[in-house]
Each structure stands twice: as structure tokens, then as C-alpha cells.
Amino acid sequence: MSRIHPTAVVSWDAVVADDVVIGPYAVVHPYVRLAPGVRIDAHAVVGGDPQDLSFAGGITWLSVGPRTVIREAAIVHRATRPDVPTRIGASCLIMGQVHISHDADVGDRVVVAQRTALAGHVTVGSDAVIGGMTAVHQHVRIGTRAMVGALAKVTRDVLPFCAVDGNPATHRALNVVGLRRAGFSAADRRELRAAYNRLRAGLPLEDRAGLVGQLAEFLDVPSRRGISAFDKAREVA
Template structure:
């Protein structure tokens, strides 16, 4: 069995629970209590604060800071957590904050890829397979659905929901909810069309794609989704629209964008 590999310049709390094959790089700081699962790698100068759980295979890049106190003036110092799912990659300078709620951690799902200098605020819920590209910023309580992609330098307002397999363009200012399977961009962000490329890559085509086209058109025109094919994707869209929303739904534009999203 592999042994924990801790660089001699790293500082690791005796309260940190490390799986047998964890690797901790030069000048990293691991405070406790925290839990680092099998195969976790912590890069140089990274900081892991107390109350962080990293599942198996998580990779933490240089200068990342995980588990900092929530930037919320109502927070009173209670024990709250940050959890990161299996095989997620957190690149250099990523900042992830603990939640404000004892019963619900800030959570990053499994198989995510958070590129350099991404910030995820307190109480955010990021699904599985999500890609947050360079310098994306998520405010507190944001929800990102499974396999969504958010383009570089985009900012997501607190309490906004971004649905599964949505694509948010780079530099977007997202102040309201974004539908699953859609493409949104702009300042403020608006829905343009379905996320055609993402849907094709996910194997959603044929009748399933045409059903989504009908559903997207109905939502854009303010019509109910009754009478549409009962595909899994249409069910997900209905569930998203029926779910609680603090920010309401982003608007729509007609036609195609005159730039690359």
C-alpha cells in the first residue's frame, strides 16, 4: 500500500484525516479537522482550511484555497463544511468557501473541472461533470446542474440556478435562472437557443432533440409544456420550471448571436 507523501516544507495538522496514499506538495497548508480521501493530491502552496472533505481522486492545484469562511455578514462561526466529489480537478488559484448552514455544505460534484482562479461562494451547489472555465465567479447559493459549462470570466448572481447541460457564454452577467439544455449569453444574460453542441455530445438527438426544440419554443412563447413528448429531457425541463426560484427566468432573444459563444 502506498504511503502518505508529505513534502517536508508542508504544514499538516494532526487533526487532518488523510487516506494512505494522499500526496501533499511543497509549502501546502492542511488544517484540521478535514478529510482527504484516497489518491487526493494537494499542490504547492495550496491551503485547505478546517471542515473540508475531498473525495477520492481530487486534485488541488497550486495556490488553491479551500474551505475559507463564508463571505456572509450573518455567519457566526458555526461548524459548516465544504465537500468536493470524486475525481474533480481544482486548478491553480481556485477559491471555494464553506457554507453558512450546518445541515448543508457547499458542494462541488464528482468529475468536475474548475479552471484557474474560479471562485465558488458559500452554500453553492455544483452538480457532477460541471466545467467552470477560467476566472468564473459563482456567488452564494448558486446552483449549477450536472454537465453544465460556464465560460471564462462569467459572473453568476447569488441564488441563480443554471440547469443541467446548459452553456453560459464567456463574460456573461447571469442575474436570472438559465434553462437546462440551453445556451445563454450577454449582459444581462439571455437565452439564445438550445445548447446544440453539448446536446450532440451527450447523445441527445433525433426525437429527443426535436422534443426539446418544441419545449424551448413553448417556454420562449409563454405557452405550457402540455402535450409534448414525455422524454427524460422534457421531464427535467418541467421539473426545473416547477422548482423554487429566487431570481426568475432569464429572458430570450430571437435569431442567432453574431459572435461565437
């Protein structure tokens, strides 16, 4: 049975799984789907109307995947269109005071650190980590297993397996720490390092197999914002 604090406000039009936990003074608006194991902490607000001047009302959705935790005072808005929800995947950690805007699509096992803001239509690949107090521009794509440094201003797309930082954010290196923690082999890291250095030099990717293929597929998708620039100071050794 779900555990809902008596001070929380949960709409009858929200779809709440049996074991969801909702903390004090949290607000769950209509047209929100909370999967099994979701936890919504104190003062979080999920499923409010999108902050988009073009939104004309109507039924749109927010979907939160299994075992995801949304911490204190975070805010997540519904989509602007009825057919595709704002989505947060499974086993994510959305830290306190984070704002996830309308039409965002956040993959599985993503960590979004304190006071970060994802603008509308942002896409975040699975296993990415976004540092605290980061601002991500609308329509930006952040690839799988990417790392975004704290306080970054992300105005362009972030490649899978890579790390960006700064204002505006630029590609600095591979996300080596994340790759090691995830169990990627030294051979995998060498393959990605070579691909990264080719891209940094403005050269096309020669090999589309394996992990490099995932980089190539990301680049094949038309980008609304373009790709974040590369730090040309040094190669990734």
C-alpha cells in the same frame, strides 16, 4: 497514499482521501471533505470562512466529490449553515482563479472556466458548462447540460439544455453542441427544440414526458430570481 506538496497547508480537521493530490502553496481549511481522486492545484484555497456578513462562525462544511480537479488559485468557501455543505460534485473541472462562494451546489461533470465567479447559494446542474469570466448572481439556478457563454452576467435562472449569453444573460438557443457531444439523438433535439420554442412564445409545455419533463420540473421549482429572458429575434430552427 495522498500526495501533499510540502509547501501546502492542510488542516488536521480536513477529511482527505488517501489518493488526493494537493499542489504547492495550496491551502485546505478545516471542515473540508476531499473525496478520492480529487486534485487541488497550486495556490488554490478551499474551505475558507464564507464571505457573508450574517455568518456567525461555527462548524460548516465544504464537500468536493470524486475525481474533481480544482486548478491554480481557485477559491471555494464553506457553507453558512452546518447541515448543508457547499458542494462540488464528481468529475468536475474548476479552472484557475474561479471563485465558488458559500452554499453553492455544483453537480457532477460541471466545467467552470477561468476567472468565473459563482455567488452564494448558486445551483449548477450536472454536465453544465460555464464560460470564462462569467458572473453568476446569488440564488441563480443553472440547469443540467446548460451552456453559459463567456463574459456573461447571469442574473436569472438558466433552463436545462439551453444556452445563454450576454449582459444580462438571455436565452439564445438550445445547447445543441453539448447535446450532440453527449449523444442525444436527433429526435431528442427536435423534442427539446419544440419545447424551447413554446417557452419562448410564452406558451406552457404540453408534454411532461422524457427530456421535456426535466424542463417542466425545473420550472415547477419556485425561483428566487426568475427565468432569464428569451431572445425573441428568431425561433430555434
